[in-house]
Amino acid sequence: MIKNFTAAMLSGLLVLFFVSPGLAHFGVVIPSDDIVTQGENRNIELQVKFIHPHEGHYMEMEKPRQFGVFIAGKKIELTSTLKKQSGHSSDQDQDFSFWQTDYQIRRPGDYSFYLEPTPYWEPAEDKYIVHYTKVCVNAFGLESSWDAPLGLETEIIPLTRPYGLWQGNLFSGQVLVKGKPVPYAEIEVEYLNEKAEQGRLNAPSDPFVTQVVKADVQGVFHYAMPKSGWWGFAALSEADWKLQYKEVDKAVEIGAVYWVYATELK
Amino acid sequence: MALLLGLLVVSPALAHKVNLFAYVEGGTIYTESYFPDGRPVTAGQVEIRDAADQLLVSGTTNAQGLYECPIPQVAELQIHIIASMGHRNHFTLSMAEIEAGL
Numbered sequence: 001m002i003k004n005f006t007a008a009m010l011s012g013l014l015v016l017f018f019v020s021p022g023l024a025h026f027g028v029v030i031p032s033d034d035i036v037t038q039g040e041n042r043n044i045e046l047q048v049k050f051i052h053p054h055e056g057h058y059m060e061m062e063k064p065r066q067f068g069v070f071i072a073g074k075k076i077e078l079t080s081t082l083k084k085q086s087g088h089s090s091d092q093d094q095d096f097s098f099w100q101t102d103y104q105i106r107r108p109g110d111y112s113f114y115l116e117p118t119p120y121w122e123p124a125e126d127k128y129i130v131h132y133t134k135v136c137v138n139a140f141g142l143e144s145s146w147d148a149p150l151g152l153e154t155e156i157i158p159l160t161r162p163y164g165l166w167q168g169n170l171f172s173g174q175v176l177v178k179g180k181p182v183p184y185a186e187i188e189v190e191y192l193n194e195k196a197e198q199g200r201l202n203a204p205s206d207p208f209v210t211q212v213v214k215a216d217v218q219g220v221f222h223y224a225m226p227k228s229g230w231w232g233f234a235a236l237s238e239a240d241w242k243l244q245y246k247e248v249d250k251a252v253e254i255g256a257v258y259w260v261y262a263t264e265l266k
Numbered sequence: 267m268a269l270l271l272g273l274l275v276v277s278p279a280l281a282h283k284v285n286l287f288a289y290v291e292g293g294t295i296y297t298e299s300y301f302p303d304g305r306p307v308t309a310g311q312v313e314i315r316d317a318a319d320q321l322l323v324s325g326t327t328n329a330q331g332l333y334e335c336p337i338p339q340v341a342e343l344q345i346h347i348i349a350s351m352g353h354r355n356h357f358t359l360s361m362a363e364i365e366a367g368l
């Protein structure tokens with residue numbers, strides 16, 4: 001029994017050791033509501049994190065370089081409103097920083113929130129990671145600009161309207177770097193277990209944790225979301241610029257991340 | 267081909283859901299009526315009714331889909347938009363919103 005237990009512990013450790021570097025990092029921007037209708041709370045709370053969405057593991061997040069909202073053709077800077085919070089998953093024994101703010105919806109339209117984080121140094125991969133992350137909140141039925149490019153270094157342009165989606169719906173998007181489509185971009189897809197409303201999504205084996213799809217020659221990809229909740233799409237590219245770590249040039253992974261909410265079919 | 271034509275003809279009508287948004291500022295009720303894609307509901311009939319569905323004021327939206335009028339009564343108000351072909355919707359302004367905009 002004890003032998004078995006030790007063996008189990010050991011294999012667990014080994015699994016952790018081998019799997020950890022492969023865990024998918026995701027920039028996260030999750031609003032308290034994705035569709036605001038009359039009579040509903042117009043105050044949107046936003047959580048800004050850097051985590052492994054499936055496992056729920058937090059990573060330390062410095063104050064973002066830029067956080068804002070695009071509405072009616074204008075960008076509104078919200079970086080200074082971010083408040084530092086801390087949290088961790090149930091199997092992490094220390095707290096990590098994340099960021100939180102509140103935004104008051106006043107007018108009809110699409111509110112595209114966007115994040116440019118401070119570059120995150122990932123020693124396990126010997127590179128920096130910068131995930132440009134977006135999420136869209138619709139207010140009062142005016143579907144004004146959910147497909148507008150925001151001019152980020154890299155970004156996903158939704159081809160499916162990114163709200164009012166059922167579980168099982170296909171989400172399609174186009175991956176851009178510097179405004180140009182990325183042929184055959186690789187997109188990692190993960191479910192945000194932290195916000196699972198109908199029970200966690202359990203993965204029978206590792207390939208289920210991070211789903212992978214490739215874009216076509218125009219940078220267009222598709223994924224059908226099998227469960228209600230928040231789904232994150234991260235299209236990863238290597239920047240054509242470097243950042244220094246201890247005075248040595250290091251590669252920078254730039255990710256275009258988009259979050260959408262799939263609603264349970266009842 | 268017939269199916270294609272059918273799609274072409276039908277598609278624009280799918281966007282005919284009308285929306286109404288209203289707010290109060292400086293004693294005036296401002297209303298905006300629009301289709302989901304942002305086109306204004308022009309020449310739509312706006313009706314402001316009290317909680318007992320009594321008509322208090324009515325008017326017509328302009329080319330931008332806008333209609334405004336002084337607050338007719340300090341109470342919860344129902345604002346209705348009636349567009350062509352019977353497309354309609356309504357928006358509730360609470361007593362608190364009216365009072366905040368006096």
